[in-house]
Amino acid sequence: MKAASEYHGVLIVDKPAGFTSHDVVAKLRGMFRTRRIGHGGTLDPMATGVLPVFVGGATKAADFAAAQDKSYLAGFTLGCATDTQDTTGTVTEVSGRSAAAPAVESALRAFEGRQMQLPPMYSAVQVGGQRLYELARKGVEVARPEREIFIQQIQLESFDEGTQKGSFSVTCSKGTYVRTLVHDLGVRLGTLAAMHSLQRTRAGQYPLSEAYTLEAVQRAADEGRLGALLRPTDSLFLEYPAVTLDDYGWKRAQNGAFIGFSHAGGCPQERGALCRVYYDGVFRLLGRVDALEKGGLALFVHKNFF
Structure with missing residues (x-):
């Protein structure tokens, strides 16, 4: 096995559900035997998919990855709202009003372009020196400024009018909360909505098809071939x-x-x-x-x- 100092590059991880991005980094520090590891864009615990991880000298590039556009596949359920805007939270309201597929498709298309988005209370955004999620856990809701986002593309992928469950794909700018898009979709349809799944399918230059599971990374570590999984740092800047x-x-x-x-x-x-x-x-x-x-x-x- 290489010495820790010899590992430099980008590892594309397929983050499993139930792990925080920090959990993934912590596991990889053990495999690579170095603390010089960081990720390029947080994923919530319920989310899966592409998490670029930077090792050794490549950690200098992590902030650039975080700033790049991301693509997602989001699952949503109409007719209910939660305090977190996804199904990990507590249901706060239900609605008997349903929507037809053409209306959902039209409402989604209206999100394309530049717009302002209100960050959810359950988020890491800071207001007055405090993380919003810390206030939300105390039952406190505060005013917070809207942030500009850009939706490059959004498309309905599936929708069952019987169950009122569906999915959409979206490519968006840094700082976009997909669960807030789901919440706002419910508002536009005159009902409620909560996100029930989220998969990041691309982060900047890196697609899900090139990502490794943690199990695959562990096997590579056991076999002494971790270096073969790393992409060069400049792969982040091919544009x-x-x-x-x-x-x-x-x-x-x-x-x-x-x-x-x-x-x-x-x-x-x-x-x-x-x-x-x-x-x-x-x-x-x-x-x-x-x-x-x-x-x-x-x-x-x-x-x-x-």
């Missing part, structure tokens, strides 16, 4: 163009200085552009094109991974 530094450019990057385009092959020349930066065939940093005080543009270190 950005690749740039190659020459010796002089790499020296400047190491000193935190800007790099002229003549020393950064393939660099986009557009202000604000991000890029994957390599030297000697190795991913070294995430670069950003920005303006120089004296005028013109150059490549700057946005986040180093060396």
